[in-house]
Amino acid sequence: MLALLIFGGGLAQTTLAPALRIGNVTPDIPLILVVLLALRRGPEVGCLSGFATGFLQDTAAGGFIGAQALTKTLIGFFIGQLGGRLWVREPLVQIPGLVLLSLAEGLARYLLLQVFHFPGAFGDLMLYIVLPQSIYNGFLGAVVVLTLTTAERLRGGIPWR
Amino acid sequence: MRIRQFGLLVAALGVCLLLLTLQTRGEGTTAGQLVGFVTTPLQTVLTKVNRSAVGVWATYLDWKNVRAENHRLRAEVEERQVESLRARDVEAENGRLRRLLALRDRLPLATIAGEVIGREWGWARSLVVNRGRADSVLRMTPAIAPEGLVGRVVEVRSGASIVQLLTDPASTVSATVERTRTTGIVEGEPRGTTRFKYMARDGAAIQVGDLIVTSGLGGVFPKGIPIGRVRSIFDRGSALFHYATLTPVVDVARIEEVLLLTGQTPQDLVAHFSTDR
Numbered sequence: 001m002l003a004l005l006i007f008g009g010g011l012a013q014t015t016l017a018p019a020l021r022i023g024n025v026t027p028d029i030p031l032i033l034v035v036l037l038a039l040r041r042g043p044e045v046g047c048l049s050g051f052a053t054g055f056l057q058d059t060a061a062g063g064f065i066g067a068q069a070l071t072k073t074l075i076g077f078f079i080g081q082l083g084g085r086l087w088v089r090e091p092l093v094q095i096p097g098l099v100l101l102s103l104a105e106g107l108a109r110y111l112l113l114q115v116f117h118f119p120g121a122f123g124d125l126m127l128y129i130v131l132p133q134s135i136y137n138g139f140l141g142a143v144v145v146l147t148l149t150t151a152e153r154l155r156g157g158i159p160w161r
Numbered sequence: 162m163r164i165r166q167f168g169l170l171v172a173a174l175g176v177c178l179l180l181l182t183l184q185t186r187g188e189g190t191t192a193g194q195l196v197g198f199v200t201t202p203l204q205t206v207l208t209k210v211n212r213s214a215v216g217v218w219a220t221y222l223d224w225k226n227v228r229a230e231n232h233r234l235r236a237e238v239e240e241r242q243v244e245s246l247r248a249r250d251v252e253a254e255n256g257r258l259r260r261l262l263a264l265r266d267r268l269p270l271a272t273i274a275g276e277v278i279g280r281e282w283g284w285a286r287s288l289v290v291n292r293g294r295a296d297s298v299l300r301m302t303p304a305i306a307p308e309g310l311v312g313r314v315v316e317v318r319s320g321a322s323i324v325q326l327l328t329d330p331a332s333t334v335s336a337t338v339e340r341t342r343t344t345g346i347v348e349g350e351p352r353g354t355t356r357f358k359y360m361a362r363d364g365a366a367i368q369v370g371d372l373i374v375t376s377g378l379g380g381v382f383p384k385g386i387p388i389g390r391v392r393s394i395f396d397r398g399s400a401l402f403h404y405a406t407l408t409p410v411v412d413v414a415r416i417e418e419v420l421l422l423t424g425q426t427p428q429d430l431v432a433h434f435s436t437d438r
Contacts, residue, residue, distance in 0.1 A: 043166045051173040066180035073173040077166070116185045 005033070006052045020140070025132040030057055030068075031105060032141045034076045035098065036148075043080030050076025064113065071108045075101060094145050099138035106130030254417065260307040260435075261418050267433045270383065271424030273298065277417050278321065286329040286349065288312070290419055293320045297423060301381050304419045309387030309410035309434055310334070310375060311419050322421070326413050327388065328353045336388055337376040339431060341366050344376050347388050347407065355389055358404035367394060367405055374431050383422065385431035410434075 017026040030053035038046025054069035079101070110118070110125060265272050273296055279289030292298050294317050302314040304324045312332060316323040325332050332349040336357060345360035357373050371391045377384025389407030396403045 044169055047166070047170050047173055051177070054177075064181055064184060066177035066184075070174055070177035070181070073170065073177065077170045081166075112181075116181055 005037070006049045022136065023132075024128075025136050027136045027140045028102060028105075028133055029140075030054065031072060031075065031102060032098065032137060032144060034072050035079050035101060035141065036144065038076045038080035039083045041080070042083060043077045046076030046078075046080030046083075047073050048076070050074070064116065064118075067109055067113055070112060071105050074108065075105055094142040095138040097138075098141035099134045102134035102137040103130060106134065257307075257418055261420060264305075264307045264433065265420055268420075268422075268426075268430065269428055270422055270426040272420045272422055275304075275322070275419050275421055277419065282414075285331070286326040286353065286413070287315070288324040288326065288413070288416070288419070290314075290322050290324055290421065291320065292421055293318045293322050295319060298322050298421055299423070303382045303386070303422045305386055305422060306411045306416055306419055307435060308412075309389075310382065311411050311413060311416060313381060314421065324419065327355055327409060327411075328413060334382060334388065335376045335378040336373045338367055338391075339372040339374050339385075339387075340368075341371070343367060344378070345404075347373060355407045355409055356404050357389075357391065357407055360403070360405075367391060369393065372410075372431075373405075373407055377427075377429075380425075383426050383428070383430050385429035385433075387431065387434050 017029050020027055034046060034050045034053055037049045050072035051069050054067075054072035055065070057068045057072075058065040106126065107130070110122060110130075261274060265274065273292050275290035275292035275296075277288050278291045281287045281289075288304075288311070290304065298314060298317050300314055300317055302322070304311040304313060310327060312324045312326040312329070314322045315325040326349070327334065327347065328349045330349050330351045332347075334347045335344070336347045337344045338357075338360075343360050343366070345357050348356050348358060350356055357367075360367065369391050373388045373391065375382040375384060375386040375388060387410045389409040391405045392408045394403065394405045
C-alpha cells in the first residue's frame with residue numbers, strides 16, 4: 001500500500017500536476033506526499049518515500065538524477081523526526097509550513113546543484129519557479145490535510161495530528 | 162533504532178551524491194546506462210500512463226468545452242430563431258400596413274385604421290377592433306381590408322368596436338355580381354362560409370369565379386367593395402331562386418388590421434381594390 005502510494009505520488013507529478021496547473025505553476029505533489037507520510041509514519045518512511053518519489057521525479061524529468069531524491073530524502077527524514085512535536089491540524093500552520101518547506105527544498109536543491117555547476121540565476125529561479133510553487137503547495141497541502149482529517153473524522157478513526 | 166534511521170538517511174544521501182557525482186564527472190554514461198537500465202522501463206510505463214491520463218484528461222476537457230460551447234451555440238441559435246421570427250412578423254405586419262395605407266390613400270372617403278385586438282369564433286363571428294366611440298366610430302360602419310369587405314360594426318364601446326364578420330350567420334349584405342350586375346344577398350353561414358342568394362333565375366348567368374361586390378343598396382356599404390368569388394352554384398331546378406357559395410376575398414381568420422369607413426361615397430369602389438381578375 002505504501003509502495004503504491006509512493007509510486008502514485010511520483011506518478012502524480014507527471015500526470016495530475018499538469019492538470020492542476022495554474023498559469024505556469026504546478027504543485028510539487030510528491031513533496032506534499034512525503035511531508036504527509038513523514039508526519040504520520042516517522043523518519044524512516046519519510047526518508048524512503050522522499051528518496052523514492054524524488055528519484056522517480058528525477059528520472060521522469062530527465063535532469064540530474066539524484067538531486068530531488070536527495071532534497072526530498074532530507075525533508076522526509078527531518079519532518080519525520082519533528083513529526084511528534086508538530087501541530088499541523090490548523091490551516092494556519094499547514095499553509096505557511098508547507099510554503100516554508102517548499103522554499104527550503106527549492107533552496108537546498110539550488111545549492112546542491114550549484115556544487116555540480118548548475119547554470120541558473122538564483123533570483124529568477126526563486127521568483128518564477130520556487131516561490132509560486134511553494135505557495136501553491138501550501139494551499140494544496142492544506143486542502144489535502146483537511147480532506148484527510150474530515151475523512152478520518154467521518155470514519156471515526158484517529159484524527160490527523 | 163536511531164542509528165538505523167540515520168544509517169538509512171546516510172545511505173540514501175550517499176546514493177544520491179554518488180549518482181550526481183558520476184553524472185558530473187563524465188562517468189555519467191556508465192551511471193546513466195546503469196540507472197537507465199533500471200529506470201527506462203519505468204519511464205516508459207510512466208510516459209504511457211502519463212500520456213493516457215493526460216489524454217483522458219484532455220479528452221474530458223475537450224468534451225467539457227464542446228459541451229459548454231454546444232450549450233452556448235444552442236442558446237445563440239434559439240435567440241437567432243426568435244429574432245428571425247420577430248423580424249418576419251414585423252416584416253409581415255409592415256407589408257399588411259403598407260397595403261392598408263395604400264388602400265386608405267386610394268379610397269375617396271374618410272377611413273380610420275384599426276387593429277384587431279380580439280376575435281369571437283363561436284356562434285357569433287366577430288372581431289374586436291381598437292377603435293371606438295372616442296374615434297367617432299358609429300354603428301353600421303363598414304370594416305374593410307385591402308382585399309375587400311370584412312364586415313360591419315355592430316357595437317361601439319368607448320375604446321373598441323365589435324365588427325360582425327361577413328361569415329356570421331346573422332350577417333346579410335346586399336350584393337351584386339360584378340360581371341352581370343345581378344343582385345342578391347350575401348349571408349353568413351354557421352359553418353363559417355358565405356352564400357349569395359335571392360338572385361333571380363332568369364338572366365343571372367352567374368359563373369364559378371365571378372366576383373361578388375357590395376351593391377350599395379341599403380346605404381350601409383358603399384358600392385363595389387369585393388366580398389367573394391363564386392365557388393359553386395346550386396340550381397334547384399324548379400325553385401324561383403338559386404344560390405351560390407362564395408369564397409370570401411378576405412381571410413378573416415388571419416386578419417390583423419382593418420379600415421373602418423367613416424365616410425360615404427356614391428362612387429363604385431371596386432377599382433380601388435386589388436382583386437385578381
